[in-house]
Amino acid sequence: MKLSLKEFMKISMTLLLAYLIAGVxxxxxxxxxxxxxxxISFTCTVPTGYDKEYAAMLIIKDSLAxxxxxxxxxxxxxxxxxxKVWGAETFRLTYEEGGFDxxxxxxxxxxxxxxFFSSFTAKGFPPEGWNEWSYNNDYAADxxxxxxxxxxxxxxxxxxxxxxxxFQRDPFFIPLYYFEVPKxxxxxIENYDPVLYTxxxxxxxxxxxxxxxxxxxxxxxxxxxxxxxxxxxxxxxLCGYSCIAPVFPNLLKSKLQPDGTYTLVPDLAESYEISEDxxxxxFHLRHNILxxxxxxxxxxxVKVTYEGMLDPAxxxxxxxxxxxxxxxxxxxxxxxxxRLRKPHALILATxxxxxxxxxxxAHIFGKIPREQWRGYWTEPSQxxxxxxxxxxxxxxxxxxxxxxxxxxxxGKPFVDRIExxxxxxxxxxxxxxxxxxxxxxxxxxxxxxxxAELSSLEAAGIDMSFVLWPATTYLGxxxxxxxxxxxxxRLAIANLIPIDTIINDVxxxxxxxxxxxxxxGSWAYPSDIPPLAKYDPExxxxxxxxxxxxxxxxxxxxVYIYLGVVLxxxxxxxxxxGFIVSRKRYKK
Amino acid sequence: MLKRYIFIRLLLAIPTLIIVTSLIFLLLHIAPGNPIDVLxxxxxxSREIREVLIRQFGFDKPWHIQYFLWLYxxxxxxxxxxxxxxxxxxxxxxxxWYTLELMxxxxxxxxxxxxxxxxxxxxxxxxxxxKTLTFLALLGYSIPDFWLGLIFILIxxxxxGWFPVGAFSLGLSETTGITSIIEHLRYLIPPLTVLVIxxxxxxxxxxxxxxxxxxxxxxxxxxxxxGAGEFIVIYxxxxxxxxxxxxxxxxxxxxxxFGGNYxxxxxxxxxxxxxxxxAAALARDYWVVMGVSFITVLLIIISSIMIDIxxxxxxxxxxxxxxxx
Numbered sequence: 050m051k052l053s054l055k056e057f058m059k060i061s062m063t064l065l066l067a068y069l070i071a072g073v074x075x076x077x078x079x080x081x082x083x084x085x086x087x088x089i090s091f092t093c094t095v096p097t098g099y100d101k102e103y104a105a106m107l108i109i110k111d112s113l114a115x116x117x118x119x120x121x122x123x124x125x126x127x128x129x130x131x132x133k134v135w136g137a138e139t140f141r142l143t144y145e146e147g148g149f150d151x152x153x154x155x156x157x158x159x160x161x162x163x164x165f166f167s168s169f170t171a172k173g174f175p176p177e178g179w180n181e182w183s184y185n186n187d188y189a190a191d192x193x194x195x196x197x198x199x200x201x202x203x204x205x206x207x208x209x210x211x212x213x214x215x216f217q218r219d220p221f222f223i224p225l226y227y228f229e230v231p232k233x234x235x236x237x238i239e240n241y242d243p244v245l246y247t248x249x250x251x252x253x254x255x256x257x258x259x260x261x262x263x264x265x266x267x268x269x270x271x272x273x274x275x276x277x278x279x280x281x282x283x284x285x286x287l288c289g290y291s292c293i294a295p296v297f298p299n300l301l302k303s304k305l306q307p308d309g310t311y312t313l314v315p316d317l318a319e320s321y322e323i324s325e326d327x328x329x330x331x332f333h334l335r336h337n338i339l340x341x342x343x344x345x346x347x348x349x350x351v352k353v354t355y356e357g358m359l360d361p362a363x364x365x366x367x368x369x370x371x372x373x374x375x376x377x378x379x380x381x382x383x384x385x386x387x388r389l390r391k392p393h394a395l396i397l398a399t400x401x402x403x404x405x406x407x408x409x410x411a412h413i414f415g416k417i418p419r420e421q422w423r424g425y426w427t428e429p430s431q432x433x434x435x436x437x438x439x440x441x442x443x444x445x446x447x448x449x450x451x452x453x454x455x456x457x458x459x460g461k462p463f464v465d466r467i468e469x470x471x472x473x474x475x476x477x478x479x480x481x482x483x484x485x486x487x488x489x490x491x492x493x494x495x496x497x498x499x500x501a502e503l504s505s506l507e508a509a510g511i512d513m514s515f516v517l518w519p520a521t522t523y524l525g526x527x528x529x530x531x532x533x534x535x536x537x538x539r540l541a542i543a544n545l546i547p548i549d550t551i552i553n554d555v556x557x558x559x560x561x562x563x564x565x566x567x568x569x570g571s572w573a574y575p576s577d578i579p580p581l582a583k584y585d586p587e588x589x590x591x592x593x594x595x596x597x598x599x600x601x602x603x604x605x606x607x608v609y610i611y612l613g614v615v616l617x618x619x620x621x622x623x624x625x626x627g628f629i630v631s632r633k634r635y636k637k
Numbered sequence: 638m639l640k641r642y643i644f645i646r647l648l649l650a651i652p653t654l655i656i657v658t659s660l661i662f663l664l665l666h667i668a669p670g671n672p673i674d675v676l677x678x679x680x681x682x683s684r685e686i687r688e689v690l691i692r693q694f695g696f697d698k699p700w701h702i703q704y705f706l707w708l709y710x711x712x713x714x715x716x717x718x719x720x721x722x723x724x725x726x727x728x729x730x731x732x733x734w735y736t737l738e739l740m741x742x743x744x745x746x747x748x749x750x751x752x753x754x755x756x757x758x759x760x761x762x763x764x765x766x767x768k769t770l771t772f773l774a775l776l777g778y779s780i781p782d783f784w785l786g787l788i789f790i791l792i793x794x795x796x797x798g799w800f801p802v803g804a805f806s807l808g809l810s811e812t813t814g815i816t817s818i819i820e821h822l823r824y825l826i827p828p829l830t831v832l833v834i835x836x837x838x839x840x841x842x843x844x845x846x847x848x849x850x851x852x853x854x855x856x857x858x859x860x861x862x863x864g865a866g867e868f869i870v871i872y873x874x875x876x877x878x879x880x881x882x883x884x885x886x887x888x889x890x891x892x893x894x895f896g897g898n899y900x901x902x903x904x905x906x907x908x909x910x911x912x913x914x915x916a917a918a919l920a921r922d923y924w925v926v927m928g929v930s931f932i933t934v935l936l937i938i939i940s941s942i943m944i945d946i947x948x949x950x951x952x953x954x955x956x957x958x959x960x961x962x
Contacts, residue, residue, distance in 0.1 A: 365686070470805040
C-alpha cells in the first residue's frame with residue numbers, strides 16, 4: 050500500500066479526530082472518578098452575596114471530588130437561606146426535605162468578648178439558645194457553661210481552650226479562615242475603626258481641622274434596615290452599628306486599646322462592681338445627664354429598658370443574651386443593681402458594646418404598653434436621646450444624617466455632622482470614594498472589587514491598611530444528616546481542604562487558616578491549637594475508613610484500557626480507510 | 638363619551654387590582670422563608686420572640702383573612718407597616734416621585750428622539766444616514782445598561798468630574814432656586830442618559846419599520862400625486878399612522894416603566910421604587926412588596942387609560958363607543 054503525503058495527512062487527521070471524540074468524556078477524569086465512586090454525596094448551601102465563601106466552596110468541591118466525595122453547591126438568597134437554617138420547622142431537615150445539608154457562612158463576634166457563646170448552645174436546641182447545626186455534645190456544652198460561670202479571665206481562657214480541643218475532635222463546622230478587610234477611609238480621618246463602625250464617632254478627628262471648624266464626614270453603607278430606635282435597631286443590624294450607635298449609648302462601650310485588643314470601658318455607667326458570688330452587678334451611673342427633651346437621665350431609664358427587653362411581649366430580639374437576669378433594682382436615682390440567676394461572665398459585654406441595645410427614656414417607653422415599642426419612633430423629631438449625636442434627617446433606605454449633640458455630657462464631638470448614605474452598588478461606592486464624594490466605605494464593601502482598586506485608592510489618599518475582621522468563615526454541617534452525623538466523615542472532609550490555595554486565590558493572601566470559632570483578636574484565642582482544615586488525603590481516607598466508607602478500586606486502569614482500545618480501533622479503522630482509498634485509486 | 642369611557646375603565650381597574658395583588662400575595666407566601674425568621678436569624682433572637690412577633694404582625698392569621706384585612710386598610714388609605722415599623726405609605730411616598738421623574742422624562746425623550754430619527758431613517762431608507770442610525774441603534778440596544786452606567790460614571794463623573802457619582806447625595810445640600818434646579822439636573826442626567834440610550838433604539842427601530850412600510854402605501858402616493866410637499870407627506874400622513882405601533886409598544890412597557898428600573902437604580906444609587914421593591918422582596922417584607930405593587934399597578938392602569946386616549950386621537954378609526962360617531 051503506497052500512500053501519498055496528502056493521503057497520509059488526511060488519514061492521520063481522521064484518526065486523531067476519532068480518537069479525540071471518543072476520548073473527550075474521559076478527559077474529565079476527576080469528575081468521572083467522583084461520579085463513579087461518589088461514596089458520599091451532599092449539598093452545600095451558600096447565601097447569595099457571599100462571593101468569597103462561594104469561591105472557597107468551589108475550590109473545596111473540586112478537592113473533594115478528586116477523593117470520592119460529591120458536594121453540590123446551591124446558592125440561595127439570604128432570606129431563604131436564613132429561614133431554612135434558622136426556622137424552627139426547617140433547621141432539622143436535610144436539603145432534600147427542605148432544610149440544609151451543609152452551609153457556608155460566617156460565625157461573627159463582637160470584639161470585646163465571646164458574645165456569640167452567650168446564646169449559642171452546644172447541646173440540642175432548647176428554646177433558650179440557638180444551634181442551627183443541631184450539635185449535641187455534652188462535654189463541649191459543659192466547657193462553654195463553665196466559661197460563663199466564672200469572671201476570672203484565665204479560668205475562662207482555659208475552658209475555651211478545652212472547648213476548642215473538643216470542637217476539633219467533633220466539629221459542627223469546619224472553620225476555614227479568618228479574613229482581613231481594608232479600612233477604606235480617607236487618610237486624614239483619625240480613630241475610625243471599621244470594626245466599631247460609628248460607635249466611637251465621638252473620638253473621630255480630622256487632620257488639618259480644629260474643634261471650631263464645622264467638620265462633616267460622609268460614610269457609605271450598602272443597605273439599611275430603617276430603624277430609629279435602639280431596642281430593635283441594635284441587635285446585629287448594619288443600621289444599628291453604623292447609623293444609630295452614637296445616638297443611643299449603653300452602660301458600657303468598646304474601646305480599642307493600644308495593644309490591639311478591645312475592652313469595655315465606662316459610658317453611661319461611671320463604674321461597676323461584681324459581688325463575690327458573681328450574682329450581683331451594681332452600676333453607678335453618671336450624674337447630671339439630660340435627655341434631649343430636658344428630663345434627667347436616671348436609673349429608672351435603665352430599669353425600664355431592660356425590663357422591657359426581658360419581656361417577650363416587646364418582641365426585642367436581645368432577650369436571648371439577657372436570660373440570666375433575674376431582677377433589676379434601683380436603690381437610688383443613680384444606682385442600678387442587676388441580680389443574676391447564675392454567674393454570667395458575658396453579661397458585661399451584653400450590657401456594653403452595641404450589640405444589644407441602647408438605653409431608652411423611661412418617661413416615654415415606660416408609659417406605653419410594650420407591644421407598641423416596635424416602630425414607636427418613625428421620625429427623627431420624635432426621638433429623645435442623649436448620645437454624642439442626634440438624628441436630624443432620615444430618609445428610609447436612602448440616608449441618615451447625624452449631628453453633634455451640643456449638650457453631650459462628654460463635650461462637643463470633633464466631627465459635627467455625619468452623613469450616612471446608602472450606595473447599593475460596590476463599584477459606584479468605590480468611584481465615589483475615589484472622587485471624594487464619600488469619605489468612608491464600611492467593611493461590608495470589602496471584596497474582590499475593592500481589593501482590585503487597592504493601589505488606585507491609596508493614590509487618591511485613602512487609607513487601605515488591613516484590619517482583621519472578627520469573624521470565622523466556616524463550612525457547617527446539619528448534624529441531622531445521616532452521613533454528616535458521623536464525626537469521622539466531617540474530619541475526613543476537613544482534611545481534604547486546600548486551605549492555602551483558598552487563602553491565596555480567594556483572599557489574595559489577606560487571611561489565615563482558622564482553628565476554631567474563636568478568632569485571633571480575642572483574648573481567648575487558643576494560639577497553640579493548629580488549624581483544622583488542611584489537605585491531607587491519606588488522613589482523610591483513614592477517617593473515611595473509620596467511618597465505614599471504603600473507596601472502591603480506582604477507575605484509572607479501566608480508563609487506560611479504554612483509551613488503549615480506542616487507539617487500536619482507530620489505527621485499524623485508519624488502515625481500513627487507507628486500504629479502501631488505495632484500492633479505489635488502483636481501480637481507476 | 639370620553640368621560641363614560643374613562644369611568645368604565647376606572648371601574649374595571651378595581652377587579653384588576655384585586656386579581657393582581659392577590660396573585661402577588663399568594664406568590665409571596667408560597668416562596669420559602671418568612672419575614673420573622675429572616676428578621677430574627679441575623680440577630681440570633683430567641684424562640685419566644687418569634688411567636689410574639691408573628692402575632693404582633695398578624696402573620697398567624699389565615700392567608701385570606703390577612704389579604705382581606707390588607708384590602709380593607711387600603712380603602713382607608715393605610716398601606717400597612719414595614720417589618721421595621723415604618724408605614725409603607727411614607728416609604729413609597731419618599732421614593733415614588735424619583736421613579737416617576739426618571740422614568741417619565743426618559744420615556745418622553747426616548748419617544749421624541751425615536752420619532753425624529755426613526756422618521757428620518759425610514760424616509761431616507763437605504764442611505765448612509767439610515768445605515769449609521771440603524772447601526773447605532775443596534776449598539777445601544779445590545780450594550781448592557783449596567784455596564785454602560787458604570788462606564789458613564791467612570792468617564793463623566795470620576796475622570797471628568799462633570800456629574801456627581803450617583804444620586805446618593807441627592808437632597809443633602811441645601812440649595813434653593815435656580816441652583817437647586819441645576820443641581821438636580823446634574824444628578825438626573827447620568828441615569829437619564831443611560832436609560833435613553835437603552836430605550837430609544839427599540840422605539841427607533843419600531844418607528845423606522847412602520848414608516849418604511851407606510852411610505853409604500855397607496856395613500857402616500859395619492860398625497861404625493863396631489864402635489865403635497867415632502868414634509869407634509871411625512872408628518873401629516875405617514876407619521877400619524879406610524880405612531881400607532883409605537884404607542885402600543887410604549888403601552889406594553891408600562892410595567893417596566895413604573896416598576897422602576899432596578900439596575901439603573903442600583904448603579905446610580907437612585908432613590909426609586911425598584912431598590913425598595915427588591916430589598917423588601919428579599920427580606921420578605923410582605924406589606925412593602927404589596928404596597929409597592931399596588932401603587933405600580935394603579936399607575937399602570939392610569940397611564941394605560943391615557944395611552945388609549947392618545948391612541949384614539951392618532952387614529953380616528955379607533956374611537957370609543959364606535960357607532961355613535
